[in-house]
Amino acid sequence: MKNNTILEVKNLSKLFGKNKKAALEMAKGGSNKVEIEKKLGVTVAVNDVSFKVERGKFFVLIGLSGSGKSTVVRCLNLLQKPTSGDILFEGRSILDFNKKELLDYRRTKVAMVFQSFGLMSHRNVLENVAYGLEIRGIKKDERESEARELINMVGLEGWEEKSISQLSGGMRQRVGIARALANDPDILLMDEPFSALDPLVRQDMQFELLSLQKKLNKTIVFITHDINEAFKLGDRVAIMNEGKIIQIDTPENMAANPANEYVESFISSADKGQIYSVKHIMQTPLCMLQPKDGANRALKLMRDNGVSSAYVVGEKLELIGILTLEDAIKVKKGEMSLNNAIIREILTTKEDTLISDLLSVAATAKYPIAVIDNENHLKGIVSKAAVISSLV
Amino acid sequence: MPDWFIRFPSEINVDITGPIDRAIDYMVRQWDPFFDGITKILRSFLNGIEYIVDRIPWWLLIVLVFIVTWRVSKKIGKSILYSLLLFLIGAMGLWPMMNITLTLIIASVIISILIGFPAGIIASSSERFNSILRPLLDTMQTMPSFVYLIPSVMLLGLGKVPAVIATTVYAIPPLIRLTSHGIRQVDKEVVEAATAFGSTKWQSLIKVKIPQAMPTIMTGVNQTIMMAISMVVTCSMIGVTGLGQEVIHSINKLEAGRGFAAGISIVIIAIIIDRLTQGIVKKGESRIEE
Numbered sequence: 001m002k003n004n005t006i007l008e009v010k011n012l013s014k015l016f017g018k019n020k021k022a023a024l025e026m027a028k029g030g031s032n033k034v035e036i037e038k039k040l041g042v043t044v045a046v047n048d049v050s051f052k053v054e055r056g057k058f059f060v061l062i063g064l065s066g067s068g069k070s071t072v073v074r075c076l077n078l079l080q081k082p083t084s085g086d087i088l089f090e091g092r093s094i095l096d097f098n099k100k101e102l103l104d105y106r107r108t109k110v111a112m113v114f115q116s117f118g119l120m121s122h123r124n125v126l127e128n129v130a131y132g133l134e135i136r137g138i139k140k141d142e143r144e145s146e147a148r149e150l151i152n153m154v155g156l157e158g159w160e161e162k163s164i165s166q167l168s169g170g171m172r173q174r175v176g177i178a179r180a181l182a183n184d185p186d187i188l189l190m191d192e193p194f195s196a197l198d199p200l201v202r203q204d205m206q207f208e209l210l211s212l213q214k215k216l217n218k219t220i221v222f223i224t225h226d227i228n229e230a231f232k233l234g235d236r237v238a239i240m241n242e243g244k245i246i247q248i249d250t251p252e253n254m255a256a257n258p259a260n261e262y263v264e265s266f267i268s269s270a271d272k273g274q275i276y277s278v279k280h281i282m283q284t285p286l287c288m289l290q291p292k293d294g295a296n297r298a299l300k301l302m303r304d305n306g307v308s309s310a311y312v313v314g315e316k317l318e319l320i321g322i323l324t325l326e327d328a329i330k331v332k333k334g335e336m337s338l339n340n341a342i343i344r345e346i347l348t349t350k351e352d353t354l355i356s357d358l359l360s361v362a363a364t365a366k367y368p369i370a371v372i373d374n375e376n377h378l379k380g381i382v383s384k385a386a387v388i389s390s391l392v
Numbered sequence: 393m394p395d396w397f398i399r400f401p402s403e404i405n406v407d408i409t410g411p412i413d414r415a416i417d418y419m420v421r422q423w424d425p426f427f428d429g430i431t432k433i434l435r436s437f438l439n440g441i442e443y444i445v446d447r448i449p450w451w452l453l454i455v456l457v458f459i460v461t462w463r464v465s466k467k468i469g470k471s472i473l474y475s476l477l478l479f480l481i482g483a484m485g486l487w488p489m490m491n492i493t494l495t496l497i498i499a500s501v502i503i504s505i506l507i508g509f510p511a512g513i514i515a516s517s518s519e520r521f522n523s524i525l526r527p528l529l530d531t532m533q534t535m536p537s538f539v540y541l542i543p544s545v546m547l548l549g550l551g552k553v554p555a556v557i558a559t560t561v562y563a564i565p566p567l568i569r570l571t572s573h574g575i576r577q578v579d580k581e582v583v584e585a586a587t588a589f590g591s592t593k594w595q596s597l598i599k600v601k602i603p604q605a606m607p608t609i610m611t612g613v614n615q616t617i618m619m620a621i622s623m624v625v626t627c628s629m630i631g632v633t634g635l636g637q638e639v640i641h642s643i644n645k646l647e648a649g650r651g652f653a654a655g656i657s658i659v660i661i662a663i664i665i666d667r668l669t670q671g672i673v674k675k676g677e678s679r680i681e682e
């Protein structure tokens with residue numbers, strides 16, 4: 001098999017503080033982070049970490065705050081200089097790079113996306129995206145047309161001349177991603193890029209990132225402290241704790257065979273959206289009608305139950321559609337027929353759909369979502385409120 | 393109780409006046425050609441500025457103030473007020489005096505920027521330079537301003553040139569401080585982004601740090617200008633003509649009205665320049681900040 005490793009990290013350690021040598025010895029001797037910090041005042045941010053990243057794969061680093069994720073990733077483009085260990089890019093140590101090679105490496109091989117975006121507020125969207133090209137000395141019209149293309153790709157066409165302050169969080173991170181893609185790098189380093197975004201935007205961004213990655217065939221090293229995000233995005237996931245990697249595996253293997261309790265507790269902290277499915281939160285519809293019931297009865301039912309719409313079902317509870325209060329009134333006045341008043345294009349879902357998958361649908365739903373079985377029988381309904389409240 | 397317990401004993405006597413005097417004496421004698429050179433350069437610099445300032449028609453300056461005020465504040469009342477105030481200076485017969493004073497201020501501020509801006513940039517990146525600079529700036533700022541006049545006069549003689557030097561020394565600290573501060577407080581992630589995308593040190597300074605720090609730097613420029621203006625009267629003690637001299641003359645002759653006219657003119661200049669530069673700072677800020 002062809003060697004397809006693009007990035008290899010070998011026994012990487014990074015310490016912060018004065019007496020690094022002694023601390024490194026202590027760490028090799030098996031002392032843990034807290035002991036070393038107490039004794040020598042040295043922070044062992046990363047402790048003897050090794051891993052390989054395959055070309056075109058999505059590699060996720062996950063761990064609690066302070067476990068050293070950012071430090072590892074910041075070593076990958078030498079924003080931090082490793083205390084010991086080695087980092088190989090396509091088989092060559094990046095620590096051996098001279099000044100020019102390092103600049104080239106940063107300009108064309110690795111690009112970074114930041115948690116709070118790291119955008120330059122004195123530049124507009126276009127100028128931000130073109131930044132990486134600009135510092136390489138690429139001509140203005142050339143870099144701008146390149147930047148425009150990327151802005152389109154992340155769905156921000158029309159916003160080129162806007163200033164960063166006019167953008168929402170999600171849009172800002174799109175700019176961040178477009179900027180990172182501008183130099184067509186091999187590797188994207190993403191340090192909690194979606195942590196600052198609210199859940200729905202985050203879902204969209206995750207989805208778009210995945211499709212971008214598939215389309216452009218980039219290698220991604222992605223940090224998160226959200227196990228759901230890690231499992232959703234990662235081809236392989238590495239869990240870190242106190243500067244060490246505890247386990248590296250595919251999401252499936254990790255979920256099936258967690259290496260220890262730490263990993264297990266991490267996995268069990270997976271959000272409820274990934275565990276609970278529709279059947280946990282669906283309700284019995286309060287108000288069901290049959291076409292033969294007629295407008296008067298429909299109105300009475302809705303009034304008695306205090307609802308503004310009712311599900312219309314057939315003899316065997318097979319779902320037909322929804323009748324709203326307004327339409328029922330129109331039917332009663334003779335302005336339209338009951339048959340025409342029934343809305344037949346409605347959102348449906350199944351009992352075992354994961355709630356996390358229902359989120360984006362629920363956000364746009366006008367009426368409660370109907371839960372049906374394979375024979376199209378109405379089993380229950382899920383309201384938007386129920387979806388959202390199940391997550392908190 | 394012995395007397396020395398309460399009163400400071402006169403036997404203890406550290407003399408720093410002597411050495412300082414001698415040092416300056418020495419410099420006057422030994423470095424004379426050097427100071428001569430500086431004097432020549434500064435004098436032609438001042439003459440150049442004076443030449444330009446003198447040739448700006450009075451009405452053009454008033455119109456300019458009107459336009460700039462409008463662009464900065466978008467308030468017609470303010471624009472009219474500032475133009476009228478400037479007109480008032482001319483109406484009181486002080487326009488030529490104002491030109492002399494403006495020349496001095498402009499020259500000092502330009503020199504302050506030429507020196508202070510790079511110094512601030514170096515101070516922002518070098519802890520060592522910063523730790524030397526900080527006490528120096530504190531001293532420069534707290535020392536009574538006319539103390540600078542004495543060595544300036546001894547080294548450079550009377551007149552505008554020593555006045556420009558003294559004014560610069562007095563006015564430069566806020567610019568250095570705020571340039572350094574402004575650059576240091578640029579969002580760390582933004583600077584990091586610049587590095588991560590492969591900027592050289594120079595590129596991240598020019599393309600990211602300085603533009604991001606611009607509002608703070610402009611605040612420094614504003615403060616430097618204000619301090620330069622406040623030196624005007626002090627400088628007239630060494631024979632600089634202009635509005636400051638009017639004030640000194642009227643003190644000597646106890647002419648309150650004349651003193652007020654000149655004083656008010658200085659205040660008017662200060663207010664107009666202050667509001668305009670601050671307006672520019674605000675505009676920059678609203679662009680940079682989120």
Ligand SMILES: Nc1ncnc2c1ncn2[C@@H]1O[C@H](COP(=O)(O)OP(=O)(O)OP(=O)(O)O)[C@@H](O)[C@H]1O
Nearest residue numbers: 016043044045064065066067068069070071072225
């Ligand atoms: N520049 C620095 N100087 C000193 N200590 C540092 C520095 N950067 C990181 N550390 C320390 O190194 C350890 C690991 O930090 P790191 O930022 O890599 O963690 P992280 O996993 O990214 O955490 P988070 O989820 O909070 O971002 C922490 O204890 C932190 O305090």
Ligand SMILES: [Mg+2]
Nearest residue numbers: 069070071191
């Ligand atoms: Mg981090």
